[in-house]
Amino acid sequence: MALMSIMAEYSVDSVTAQWLVTGYMIVSTVVVSCMAFLYRRVKLRTLFLAAAILSLGGSAIGLFANSFAMLMVARLVQAVGTGIFIPAMMNTILAVIPKNRLGTFMSIGGCVITFGPAFAPVVCGALVTSFGWHSIFVLPAVVMVLLIGCCFAFVRNLENYPAQLDIPSVALSAVGLTAFVYGMAEITANVPLAVGALAVALASIVGFAHRQFHCESPLIELVPMKNKRFVMPLLLVMMAMMTTFSMSVLLPLYFEGALGMTALFAGVVMLVPVLSNAGATLFGGRFMDKRGEWPLLPAGFACIVVGLALMIALGRTMVLPGVFAGAVVVYAGVGLVMSPSQTAGLKNLPPQQNPFGVTLMSTCLQIAACIGPSLFVGVMSSVQAGELAEGMSESAAVAQGFSVALVVAAVIAAVGLVVAFLFARPGARVLAMRERKPERKGVAPDDAVLARIMETDPYTLPSTACVKEAISLLMDRKVSGVPVVDGTGRAVGFLSDGDIMRYLADHHPLVTGAYSVIALANQSTFDERLRELVSLPVGVIATEGVVGVSAGSSLEDVCSLLARHKLKKVPVLDDGRVVGTVNRSDVLRYAMGTLVETCE
Known part of the structure; x- marks a missing residue:
């Protein structure tokens, strides 16, 4: 929500400003990839405290940033804290919550992950309009101070295990992820440069995977990737995350650039989609505990596809009610998919693989959060620049770029719908058998x-x-x-x-x-x-x-x-x-x- 103000103050384009989001996600993803080591080696309270202090430090730097470079540093420091918080939360849920309640508690955790970025436009819009973009760092700083106090009062340590950090693996993951995201961001603007970056990314990823199977202390244990019932939900989580993070970036740009809204009013408009996401997330968690992934996951992706189609059809016409309705449906669909997909994947792993499953899930989630905004903002900016060169007005060019970017998002969501159907369909047969024969030969229901x-x-x-x-x-x-x-x-x-x-x-x-x-x-x-x-x-x-x-x-x-x-x-x-x-x-x-x- 603050990107438009930052672009104006520092005279940077949307692609450059987007690196405040993309760089943040890259660093947090690299940290997440190290969390299987950190979670086993470092005490939980120490991890929690370190994450809170780093987030507080990044907020303080951002509050007083007087250049784009200083602002980027602030975001990268904050990213380290975020990279610790999310997988630590998920690992703790898996360690202390019984599996019959896992869906509910993962949905609460999912609200933490998705509700924050989705709700940010509302809060940031009010702060940017009233006090300027620097003020968006005040609230995180206050929250981190409170969390540091809560750390000493409530956080208890869990059991630790011996572990070693493989530095070459960290370097390969950092290079591969940075090159991949950069290539995706440049694919619509500079094809040769993008292809070169993607080639470097591919080589780094292959080297990283090879090392994980052959070094004594792999950064990420890849054994869970051999489990199809884990890999398919992993893909669903990535596609859902690409959607929600992209909407959090594209919708404010559309509301402000095409419809001429202020940051505050755009944030208020985003409030209802955000609330629909929160409600759907909690409902999805409870549904998952009671009935499983069928028909929840296919229904969620169907909502995403329908909502995106509605926004594509009406985005060029700049009709607010239609785009607004589509956004509500998309955010609700993401809520139905995100946490249940995580639960569906992680519950298929044995307990000893939980830290690695969480690390893989969190890493891929962060990668998706990097890819989505970079890809969709790149498409939107490229189309917008082309339309402006042909003499189209600024607002119409933004609307055109927005609609084309959503076409790409809709294609990805359609793939997600197919994967969700293939994954969840076996659950429909099990559910039908339970309803048809609740008790067979004296066998009691599970509960x-x-x-x-x-x-x-x-x-x-x-x-x-x-x-x-x-x-x-x-x-x-x-x-x-x-x-x-x-x-x-x-x-x-x-x-x-x-x-x-x-x-x-x-x-x-x-x-x-x-x-x-x-x-x-x-x-x-x-x-x-x-x-x-x-x-x-x-x-x-x-x-x-x-x-x-x-x-x-x-x-x-x-x-x-x-x-x-x-x-x-x-x-x-x-x-x-x-x-x-x-x-x-x-x-x-x-x-x-x-x-x-x-x-x-």
Whole structure:
């Protein structure tokens, strides 16, 4: 929204000014490509704090920028912070959210990714019109200060793993991405230069891919790319991102250049499409959790194609209501596609590939955000220049360039519609089978399986019980662990025989298991320190916090949790209270029984 003012102040054309957006996206993409390393190596709070500080620093530089070069530096510094924030958020969602709620939370995260760039024209339009373009850096600076405070108050660290950064891979990705975006931007203006840049990009990308398969510490693990059910949603995310970022750039240029609106009024006009995007994003996430990708993804791309067709038909006539209606439909379609496509792709990966899947998804998302504006603004500028040379008025030339750029966008969206149909169509058959036969041979619906197989009368220990009571319970009930609850019945921890062994190992050489503790407790020679130990409250040695599943979790979530944390048993929780327990044997018995019934 501020590009028109920046172009006027620094006397640069739209292609040059567009590098404030494109350069930002290139740097953030390079940082995103490093996030599989950073997320595994650096603590989450440190990453969050570094991203906030860098974003704050970039905003401060931009606020006082007195040249185009200084403004570019500000944007590049901000880009580093953005490159950390987005994949860190997505990785955290995958780490802490059960898969049966993944669509909803990914849609909330998608609102963060798409709502910001989409809502920016409204806020920036008001600020630019009222206070000048420098003022657009004030709000991000204030938000970053608040986020730094929230970092210390709320962000908790997750588990880290050893990792190394492959510098040649970083260099190859940076060169390849920069050359590719530059070639796409120049393709309509200087074909030989564009072809040369794209050739450099291709060579760099091939070299990068080759190195990832042969170096000891690849920057991005490319194994997820062998999974077709991951690659197809990845393409859908890229095409949706190209659309939304392009609309965020093209529509303000059209409203101001062709229709003569002020930045403020153009921002107000953009408000309704932005809100339609937010509403559709949240709806899409909930729909994805309940029914899957069919018919959500094809319907979303159909909306994008229809909306673009409407804007193409009416853009040349400069009829605001028609273009406005088309924009609303396009933004809503993007909302239906973006987050559900991410969810559909990432849920098909095993947990150990999640960091690499997120890095690939985020990197391609950023690449699409680079390609879209560069390609479409390049097309728009080229057509506009040609029409001006033939004597067309400024506003009519802008409208013509806008319409031609949207034709390219519509072709890409049509390809997305085909891919979405091919990807989501198998889900239609599964959905039809579920609706036709909700229960077959006694097999319960997915959300009822846990209620059937869990132990509904679980053994628990009050947090005030002593260790000796706990050992007696483990022995009498022949179990290896029990949840620890407070006075209201809420789970506050979990005590296993392993907790007892770990605590006692350094206190007595004869302690090798729970049975030996009971035996030694009845001997007069039992060490006094062990007598004190068995009288301690279980809260002293129990593992604090509870790794559990909610009562509405799917069997897939239970299996994932048991495998990820290497557990034999987990409590089933309803509003924090223990309502049951489920272990590996319960799951295996159900799975084998279902397999036998299915084969009969």
